[in-house]
Amino acid sequence: GVKGYKVAGKTGTAQVPKEGGGGYDPNKNIGSFIGFAPADNPRFVVLAKIDEPKGVNWAESTAAPIVGEILQNLLNYYQIPSTEKQ
Known part of the structure; x- marks a missing residue:
């Protein structure tokens, strides 16, 4: 977390296509996260x-x-002023 602030965001996990086509590589993926802060007034x-x-x-x-x-x-x-009560 981010101390003193409310943060909002979304995770994502995606598969990676096999080289040459034919589906997805079971051993590879992509992870992502987009977040913004402060959540109430980004x-x-x-x-x-x-x-x-x-x-x-x-x-x-x-x-x-x-x-x-x-x-x-x-x-x-x-x-940026804290959005959480200390």
Whole structure:
């Protein structure tokens, strides 16, 4: 999560076509997460797309943490007031 802020977003996981056609490669996928913050009055939108993630195949474990870190840095750098009660 992003400390002090409400964040909204959507994960995505997509299959990768086999080279030469004929379906999808069962060992490859693409994970993505698009997030925006603050959720109630967005100032920033960030998208992370991970091609063939290693270890974990789900976007909430690969792409979402990257978006969270970038959003946290942006909100802090631009001194956007916190939207969560401390």
